[in-house]
Structures are given as structure tokens and as C-alpha cells.
Amino acid sequence: MAGTVVTSTAEFPVGTPLLAHGYRIGTGQDGGFAEYAKVPSDWLVPLTHLSTQQAMAIGTAGFTAAMSVLAIEEAGIRPGVGPIVVTGASGGMGTRSIDMLSSLGYEVVASTGKEDTHELLKKIGATKTIGRLPAPGNGKFRPLSPSAWSGAVDTVGGKTLAHVLSSLSYGGVVAASGNAGGIELPTTVLPFILRGISLKGIDSVMMSIIDRRALWRRIESDLLPSRLSLTTAEIDISNVAEALESVQSGTHVGRAVVRVKGGF
Structure with a gap:
């Protein structure tokens, strides 16, 4: 999931664009299908060159x-x-x-x-x-x-x-x-x-946050996919179940970025 900070008691000030994936997100705690999420700061990656939409297109x-x-x-x-x-x-x-x-x-x-x-x-x-x-x-x-x-x-x-x-x-x-x-x-x-x-x-779930942030810095530079738009679809939150069915049936291609209320 990706978004901007609305309240914080840690290192990231309000308004900072962030992404989060892996660790216990979606398994041990609720995932990103919501307008708001409370996430430990040591699970978060600040975005410096990517928009939140681009970050999720990469995901x-x-x-x-x-x-x-x-x-x-x-x-x-x-x-x-x-x-x-x-x-x-x-x-x-x-x-x-x-x-x-x-x-x-x-x-x-x-x-x-x-x-x-x-x-x-x-x-x-x-x-x-x-x-x-x-x-x-x-x-x-x-x-x-x-x-x-x-x-x-x-x-x-x-x-x-x-x-x-x-x-x-x-x-x-x-x-x-x-x-x-x-x-x-x-x-x-x-x-x-x-x-x-x-x-x-290759396991991305438990990679240390230091290494995770470092790799995202490289993704924002020489590893940035240059043709994201060709294999990315944006869908509304109401269409998530349909998208998951296409994944299960083997017909889905590329990535689906989910718009929650309020957009990116």
C-alpha cells in the first residue's frame, strides 16, 4: 500500500509519501484496501521520486x-x-x-x-x-x-x-x-x-527495512521500469474481487492498482 502521512509519532512528518509491503501487512494485520492504515515506522519506505500510484504499479x-x-x-x-x-x-x-x-x-x-x-x-x-x-x-x-x-x-x-x-x-x-x-x-x-x-x-517479505529502503532507492533510479503503463490497470476498490478471480483463473496480465476512496 502507498499513501501520505496524516499523523505520526515517529520519524516521518505529516505529508510524507510512503509505501509499505511485506512483514505482517495483509496477514498479521489489515492490508491496504482502506483509506487509512496504521503502520509501524520501521515497516515504511519513504518515496523520493515515485508517486504513490507508480509505487503501487511496481509493488x-x-x-x-x-x-x-x-x-x-x-x-x-x-x-x-x-x-x-x-x-x-x-x-x-x-x-x-x-x-x-x-x-x-x-x-x-x-x-x-x-x-x-x-x-x-x-x-x-x-x-x-x-x-x-x-x-x-x-x-x-x-x-x-x-x-x-x-x-x-x-x-x-x-x-x-x-x-x-x-x-x-x-x-x-x-x-x-x-x-x-x-x-x-x-x-x-x-x-x-x-x-x-x-x-x-527470493523472499521479499522479511527483508530488513535498511536493505528494503536501499533497494527502493535503486528502483527509483536505474531499476525503474520504463514501460509501466503498458502492463498496469487501475481499478476501483469495488472491483477487487473480480480482479482476484482473474488472477486465480490465470487470465490476469500485469498489475492492477486499486483506487480506494480519495484516489492517489
Whole structure:
């Protein structure tokens, strides 16, 4: 959620634009579907260059995408060494990952089962679009497949993640944060010990507030998605249930920013 301070006993003066996500928001305490929220100051991130609407268009999905980009950078994978595959590419995190990676100069391959989104994904930076991984009829799982990707952002898990791991190039990394394809991981140690790859788990919920604020500063600079408007829809609070149904049915694309009464 994002908004401006109306009353404060802590470090942020009235009128400060802020965002908040993760920790216990939406689980241990009420989330952002309200005009007002009371939040501990050490859960809050001040906004310096983004509007509250932009911050929510990026949201947790975009923040998790930024964490994934960091994992790829920290593995020493630079633009030009080979393509990065993004699975679940038409979702909120997938679209933000494509936007960020392409803006940094990476060659991005977008994997999605939604054929009608391929042109959109190219507009936000994908160099190439492919179907779901592994491809239907791909046959029996191979512990090692031909090297195809220098790195990956995986939002699916399950057999998709196993296939991506098996087809990473030497020294590659997968930043994994989703389990829409299941929580089981049917793979072997072979790609890890024969190709020196790594699997980096991405969790944005409990990141320290110091690191969280630092990463949002970078999102406001060189990691800022430049094509947010192409994959962002604004909806009224009364349409939240309908939007959630489209997410559950697998038809939703990008992000939906919810307008509560009073707007942004």
C-alpha cells in the first residue's frame, strides 16, 4: 500500500509519501484496501521520486523482480553473456522483470502460456517470446539439457524450475520466487555439480527495512521500469474481487492498482 502521512509519532512528518509491503501487512494485520492504515515506522519506505500510484504499479511484484535482478548481477552475469529467461512472463513479477532487465541491456526471453500476450511482452522489452517450459510433449525429464540461458527469473516453480535448472549455462543462476507450478522440485544434483549453477531463493517479505529502503532507492533510479503503463490497470476498490478471480483463473496480465476512496 502507498499513501501520505496524516499523523505520526515517529520519524516521518505529516505529508510524507510512503509505501509499505511485506512483514505482517495483509496477514498479521489489515492490508491496504482502506483509506487509512496504521503502520509501524520501521515497516515504511519513504518515496523520493515515485508517486504513490507508480509505487503501487511496481509493488511487491516489482520489488521481488528487483531482488531477482540483484541475484543475477551478484552472480557476475552481465548483459551480453547470454539470454535471461523469465518464466510466468505475463504476470506482475514477470512483466516487471522483463522491463528492468531489458532496460539494463540484458537479452530477455519471455516464457508464457498466454499466446495473446507475446506482442505485449516484446513491447516491454522481451527479445523473444516462447511458450511454457518445458514445452508440451517435450518427453521425459533430462537432468542435463543443452545450455540455453545464462540466468533465469522463475515465478512458476515445479517442473518449469526443474527444466530451467537443467538448461542453464555454466555458472548460471536462477532467482526463484514462485510456486504456481507446484512446490515439488523434480531435479537432480547434476546441473549444480557439473555446471556450477546456483539456485537463489527470493523472499521479499522479511527483508530488513535498511536493505528494503536501499533497494527502493535503486528502483527509483536505474531499476525503474520504463514501460509501466503498458502492463498496469487501475481499478476501483469495488472491483477487487473480480480482479482476484482473474488472477486465480490465470487470465490476469500485469498489475492492477486499486483506487480506494480519495484516489492517489
